[in-house]
Amino acid sequence: MPAVVLIGAQWGDEGKGKATDVLGRRVDHVVKFNGGNNAGHTVVIGDEKYALHLLPSGILTPGCTPVIGNGVVIDLAVLFEELEGLQARGVDTSRLVVSANAHVIPPYNRVLDKVTERFLGSRRIGTTGRGIGPTYADKMNRVGIRVQDLFDEGILRQKVEGALDFKNQVLAKIYNRRAITVDEVVEELLSHREALRPMVADTGLLLQEALGRGETVLLEAGQATLLDVDHGTYPFVTSSSATAGGACTGSGIPPTSIDRVVAILKAYTTRVGEGPFPTELLDDMGEHLRKTGHEYGTTTGRPRRCGWFDAVIGRYAARVNGVTDFVITKLDTLSGLDTVPVCVAYDVDGVRHDDMPMTQSDFHHAKPVYEELPGWWEDISHCRDFDELPANARRYVERVEELVGQRVSAIGVGPGRDEIIVRHDLLDA
Ligand code: IMP
Numbered sequence: 001m002p003a004v005v006l007i008g009a010q011w012g013d014e015g016k017g018k019a020t021d022v023l024g025r026r027v028d029h030v031v032k033f034n035g036g037n038n039a040g041h042t043v044v045i046g047d048e049k050y051a052l053h054l055l056p057s058g059i060l061t062p063g064c065t066p067v068i069g070n071g072v073v074i075d076l077a078v079l080f081e082e083l084e085g086l087q088a089r090g091v092d093t094s095r096l097v098v099s100a101n102a103h104v105i106p107p108y109n110r111v112l113d114k115v116t117e118r119f120l121g122s123r124r125i126g127t128t129g130r131g132i133g134p135t136y137a138d139k140m141n142r143v144g145i146r147v148q149d150l151f152d153e154g155i156l157r158q159k160v161e162g163a164l165d166f167k168n169q170v171l172a173k174i175y176n177r178r179a180i181t182v183d184e185v186v187e188e189l190l191s192h193r194e195a196l197r198p199m200v201a202d203t204g205l206l207l208q209e210a211l212g213r214g215e216t217v218l219l220e221a222g223q224a225t226l227l228d229v230d231h232g233t234y235p236f237v238t239s240s241s242a243t244a245g246g247a248c249t250g251s252g253i254p255p256t257s258i259d260r261v262v263a264i265l266k267a268y269t270t271r272v273g274e275g276p277f278p279t280e281l282l283d284d285m286g287e288h289l290r291k292t293g294h295e296y297g298t299t300t301g302r303p304r305r306c307g308w309f310d311a312v313i314g315r316y317a318a319r320v321n322g323v324t325d326f327v328i329t330k331l332d333t334l335s336g337l338d339t340v341p342v343c344v345a346y347d348v349d350g351v352r353h354d355d356m357p358m359t360q361s362d363f364h365h366a367k368p369v370y371e372e373l374p375g376w377w378e379d380i381s382h383c384r385d386f387d388e389l390p391a392n393a394r395r396y397v398e399r400v401e402e403l404v405g406q407r408v409s410a411i412g413v414g415p416g417r418d419e420i421i422v423r424h425d426l427l428d429a
Contacts (some may be wrong), residue, residue: 003211003259004262004426005221005247006019007243008224009265010270014329016057016220017057018410029065029217030057030058031067031219033069034223035223037130037299038053038223040053050086050089065097065210067098067206068097068098071102074098074104080195097206099147099201100148101146103139104135105135106160107180108171109131109138125235126273127238132240133238156189225263225316228246261321261324261325263317267329267334269310270289270304277307286306290304308341311344312345315354315404324406325408326407329411331397334396335375339373343369347368352369371399373395374392375392397411
C-alpha cells in the first residue's frame with residue numbers, strides 16, 4: 001500500500017499519537033517532513049511515557065523505519081539526547097535514517113530566536129525558542145547548513161563563516177550580544193559527525209523505492225494547519241509547511257503517490273503562543289478544559305489556551321489538506337457538561353462567515369456563532385465501538401462530521417493506546 005499523510009487540523013497538540021497508535025505495526029516507514037524540536041508528543045506505551053520532540057514516533061514501533069526528511073531542521077544535540085534517552089530504556093533506535101538535505105540548527109540561531117522574541121516585546125510570536133524560524137529563514141536565504149555539509153569540513157567552515165559575517169553584526173550591534181566564533185560553531189557541529197554518519201541517506205530515493213515495493217509510508221506533520229507558514233494564521237505561525245502539501249516538498253515523495261490524508265481534530269480547540277483564537281475561553285470553562293484535558297505544552301510546559309470546537313477551522317483544514325479521514329481526539333474531556341457549544345460560523349462585524357475570513361484583520365474580529373449540543377455525563381473511556389457511546393456523544397461526533405464535511409474515522413476516548421474507537425480503517429479504504 002500507500003503513502004498516508006497525517007496532519008494536525010487546528011493549532012497543534014491534537015494528539016497525532018492516537019492515529020499512529022492505530023496504524024501501529026502496519027506502517028513500514030514513518031517520516032517527519034517539517035519542523036524540528038519545537039514539536040512535542042507524549043507516547044504512552046503500557047506504564048511508560050515517552051516525550052519526543054524531534055524523533056518521528058515510528059522510532060518506538062518495532063520493525064518500522066523512522067525517517068527524518070529533508071524538510072526538517074535538526075538540532076543535533078537534541079537528536080542525540082533523545083536517541084540516548086530511548087536507548088537507555090531499551091528501545092532499538094538503529095533503523096533511524098536522516099536526509100542528507102535536512103538543515104541543522106546552528107547554535108547562533110537558537111540565540112537569535114530568543115533575543116528576537118525579547119526584542120519584539122508585545123509583537124512577539126511566542127516561539128518555542130529553539131531556533132526554528134531563523135534556521136528556515138537561512139534555508140530560504142540560501143545561507144543554511146545542511147547535514148551533508150558536516151562531511152566536507154572545508155565547505156562547512158566556509159558556510160558558517162558566510163552566515164556569521166552577517167549574524168554577528170546583528171547579534172553585537174542590534175542585540176548587544178557576544179559575537180560567536182566560527183571555530184565554536186564548527187566544533188559543535190563536527191562533534192556529532194561520526195555518530196550521524198551511519199544514519200545519513202538519500203531519503204527521497206529510499207522512500208520512493210519502498211513505495212515501489214508496496215510498503216506503507218506514513219508522512220507525519222509537526223505542528224498543524226493553522227501554524228503552517230502559508231495557510232496558517234500568519235504571522236502567528238511556525239516557519240515550515242505543516243499541511244499536506246508540505247509532506248511532498250519535505251520528503252521528496254510526489255503528490256501522485258499519496259493515497260490518504262488523515263487529519264487530527266481535538267474535540268475542542270487549543271493553541272500555544274500568541275495570535276487570534278475566536279473560540280478561546282478566558283473564564284472558568286477554559287480552566288476546566290485545561291485541567292481536564294491536561295493542556296500543558298510537552299516542549300515548553302506552557303499552559304495551552306483552550307476553547308470550544310471550531311467547525312470553520314475544521315472545514316478549512318479539510319479543504320487545504322484534501323482530508324480523506326478525520327480522527328477526533330479527547331472526546332472524553334468533554335464528558336460531564338450540560339451542553340457543549342460548537343462554533344459553526346463567524347460573525348465578522350455583522351457579516352456571517354462560514355469559511356475562514358480572507359484577511360488577518362477579519363480573523364481577529366471573528367466572533368463565534370455557537371450551536372449548543374446536549375452534553376453527556378458517562379465515562380466513555382471503556383467504549384470501543386461507536387454504538388457504545390452515549391447518544392449525545394454520538395450526536396456530537398455526527399454533528400462535527402456534518403460540519404466539517406468529511407467522515408470521522410476514529411475517536412479517541414482516553415489517553416491509553418487502546419482507548420480509541422475505530423469506525424473506518426485508516427489504511428484500507
Ligand atoms: P516556533 O515553531 O518555535 O517558531 O514557534 C512559532 C509558533 O508555533 C508559536 O506560537 C509556537 O507556540 C507554535 N508551535 C510550534 N510548535 C508547536 C507544536 O508542536 N504545538 C503547538 N504549537 C507549536
